[in-house]
Amino acid sequence: MITPVLPTYARIDLQFERGEGCWLVTTDGRRFLDFTAGIAVNVLGHANPYLAAALSEQATKLWHVSNLFRIPGAEKLADRLKAATFADTMFFTNSGAEALECAIKMARRYQYVSGHPEKNRIITFEGAFHGRTLATIAAGGNPKYLEGFGPDLPGFDQVPFGDLDAARAAVTPETAAILVEPVQGEGGVRVPPAGFLSGLRELCDENGLLLVLDEVQSGVGRTGRLFAHEWTGITPDIMSVAKGIGGGFPMGACLATEEAAKGMTVGTHGSTYGGNPLAMAVGNAVLDVVLEDDFLPRVNRVAGRFQQRLAELRDTHPAVIAEVRGQGLLLGIKAAVPAPELIAALREEGMLVPGAAENVIRLLPPLNVSEEEVGIAADKIEAACRRIEARLASDPVKGAAE
Numbered sequence: 042m043i044t045p046v047l048p049t050y051a052r053i054d055l056q057f058e059r060g061e062g063c064w065l066v067t068t069d070g071r072r073f074l075d076f077t078a079g080i081a082v083n084v085l086g087h088a089n090p091y092l093a094a095a096l097s098e099q100a101t102k103l104w105h106v107s108n109l110f111r112i113p114g115a116e117k118l119a120d121r122l123k124a125a126t127f128a129d130t131m132f133f134t135n136s137g138a139e140a141l142e143c144a145i146k147m148a149r150r151y152q153y154v155s156g157h158p159e160k161n162r163i164i165t166f167e168g169a170f171h172g173r174t175l176a177t178i179a180a181g182g183n184p185k186y187l188e189g190f191g192p193d194l195p196g197f198d199q200v201p202f203g204d205l206d207a208a209r210a211a212v213t214p215e216t217a218a219i220l221v222e223p224v225q226g227e228g229g230v231r232v233p234p235a236g237f238l239s240g241l242r243e244l245c246d247e248n249g250l251l252l253v254l255d256e257v258q259s260g261v262g263r264t265g266r267l268f269a270h271e272w273t274g275i276t277p278d279i280m281s282v283a284k285g286i287g288g289g290f291p292m293g294a295c296l297a298t299e300e301a302a303k304g305m306t307v308g309t310h311g312s313t314y315g316g317n318p319l320a321m322a323v324g325n326a327v328l329d330v331v332l333e334d335d336f337l338p339r340v341n342r343v344a345g346r347f348q349q350r351l352a353e354l355r356d357t358h359p360a361v362i363a364e365v366r367g368q369g370l371l372l373g374i375k376a377a378v379p380a381p382e383l384i385a386a387l388r389e390e391g392m393l394v395p396g397a398a399e400n401v402i403r404l405l406p407p408l409n410v411s412e413e414e415v416g417i418a419a420d421k422i423e424a425a426c427r428r429i430e431a432r433l434a435s436d437p438v439k440g441a442a443e
Contacts, residue, residue, distance in 0.1 A: 053388075060087025063407050063414050065393070074392045076406045076418055081226065081258045081371070084285040085330055086407035092288050092326050099322035107313060114321030121328055125267060127276035128296035132305070133316030137257035137283030138172025140293035143310060144281045145176055147297060148218035148251045149196075150304030160217040163253070166202040168228030168398060171220070171255055180220060203233040205240040212244065218251040218279075219244065223269035226258035229399030230366050230373025242275040251278040251301055257293070261285030262331050262408050264369035265341040272368070285408075288327040292320035331408070340408050343415055344369045347404075350419035358426035360433060372404040373397060374422075378429055386425035392418060 058068045063086055065075045075087070085092060099114075106112065119131050134140045145163065152160035163180065171177040178186040179194035187193055198216075200207040202225060219241050225231040245252040254277040259269035263285060266272055270280075278301040283293030292315075297305075314320075330336060348365065351372065355362040361383065364375035376383045380400045387394055387402075394402045406415070 062086040062089075063410050072391060073388075074414065074418060074421060076404050077393045077395045078405050078407050079289055080284070080395055081263060081403075081405045082284045082287070083289045084261055084263070084408045085288050085327065086409055087289075089288065091330065092290075092323055095322045095326035096290065096319060099319055103318045105314065105317050105319075108311065108316060112316050112318060112321060114318050114325060115316040118321050118324050118328070121325070121332075122294070122296060125328075125332065126280075126296060127298065128280070129299040130302050131294050131296040132310060132312075133320070134283070134293040134295065134312055135291050135314050135320075136172075137255075137281065137293050138174050138177050139312065139315070140257065140281035140283050140295045141171045141177050141180070141255060142174055143295035144220070144253050144255075144279045144297075145180065146310060147279055147295065147302060147305055148220075148253055150309060151251060151301055152217045154304035157217075157249075159215055160249075162196050162198055162213070162215045163217055164198050164200060164208055164211050164219045166208075166221055166225075167199050168202050168225050168231060169199075169220075169222055169255070170225070170227035171222075171257075202228070202231060203237050205237055205244070208241060209244055212248055212250070216248065216250055218253050220253040220255065222255045222259065223273070224259045224264060224368055224371055226371065226403065227397055229375070229397050229401045230371060230403055231399070232366065232368055238270060238273045239275050242277075245278070253277060253279040253281070255281050257281055257283045259368075259371055261327070262337055262340055262369075263371045263405075265337060265344055266369075267331070267337065269368065269371075285331075286324055286327060287320060288323055290320055290323040292324055336408075340370060343410060343412055344372075346412055347415040347419065348372065350415070351404075351422070354419065354423055354426065358423070358430065361426040361429050366401075367404075370404070370406055370408060370410070373401040374404065375399060375401050378433075382429060383425060386428045387421060389428065390421040390424045392421040392425075 056068045057065045059066050065073045132143050149161050165180045169181045171180045175194050180197050182199040198211050200211050242252055256268050260282045279297045281295050351365045355365050361377055362374055363377040366373045380396050380402050397403050
């Protein structure tokens with residue numbers, strides 16, 4: 042018989058009662074070091090008192106009014122994001138997928154109002170993950186997510202990630218935009234080669250295309266800058282964000298320049314809940330912390346220490362760790378054994394991590410993780426490696442990665 046909750050997830054049999062910072066406690070009292078963080082969402086950890094106070098205060102005043110009326114918290118958050126980014130304007134959503142939907146519509150609408158209705162195709166990249174709506178699974182192009190939901194939504198042309206020549210060759214008179222993640226998260230924590238994003242920016246400028254960035258996972262300090270593209274010195278025309286911007290409360294945003302957004306006039310897009318007072322209160326509280334002068338420098342210091350320890354573990358446990366990759370605190374371990382085996386071994390050591398493509402596990406701690414906690418994480422990873430090595434020694438065939 043089907044479960045009351047639709048069985049679209051193979052959920053791990055753990056139930057959590059409470060959390061604090063980087064730690065979760067199950068209903069039966071077990072403590073876990075959480076380097077999943079709600080899949081890069083809880084940037085300030087669990088039960089953060091500052092976020093809880095902001096949400097509680099707003100909850101006693103007003104929950105929802107809809108976008109039929111002005112929402113002061115949304116206007117405040119928009120002003121602050123405008124000041125901190127390339128953007129002139131933005132649309133608030135409930136999720137990353139909705140933020141991507143807005144970005145896709147905005148890019149196509151821009152070309153339409155610019156007198157180029159034929160420009161409606163978007164170049165995307167293999168290994169991308171942009172969400173689970175019909176448009177975003179088509180943009181990602183992953184057969185696993187597309188199967189059974191056909192016909193596939195047309196208008197997307199996938200090319201290899203990091204291949205600038207392939208992107209250039211894919212441009213046609215029907216191309217409207219290029220959509221890319223500055224770092225692929227679900228795709229295996231893949232950082233593109235130097236010059237790739239700047240090359241895409243030049244390609245867009247040369248051909249009248251819009252550059253659309255998906256910073257849902259890489260944004261809000263995750264790589265050590267407010268947004269990952271800042272490391273390259275380029276700016277997009279449109280950018281989708283979510284996850285960390287709400288610190289655990291469901292929200293997202295589609296940011297854009299005035300020029301890119303010129304087609305999004307009254308009636309062209311909407312959302313019942315997007316920008317609601319509760320989400321805006323939390324989003325403003327997240328920015329209060331992330332925009333503090335010492336916050337991002339501290340993320341980089343802690344990330345550097347963690348990356349150093351991971352490199353040492355790679356050298357001492359090559360039978361388990363094949364590669365360490367990523368940027369800031371968006372990190373991945375490419376396993377030399379099946380990744381689910383490493384994930385399970387870490388869980389046995391009391392540490393929670395999510396998987397990704399390319400036999401990779403992700404390491405996504407809250408951004409306010411301490412140096413002591415990344416040290417504990419490294420110790421747990423080493424213990425998991427030893428646990429797997431012992432199994433391999435007893436059965437060398439078992440556990441070999443494909």
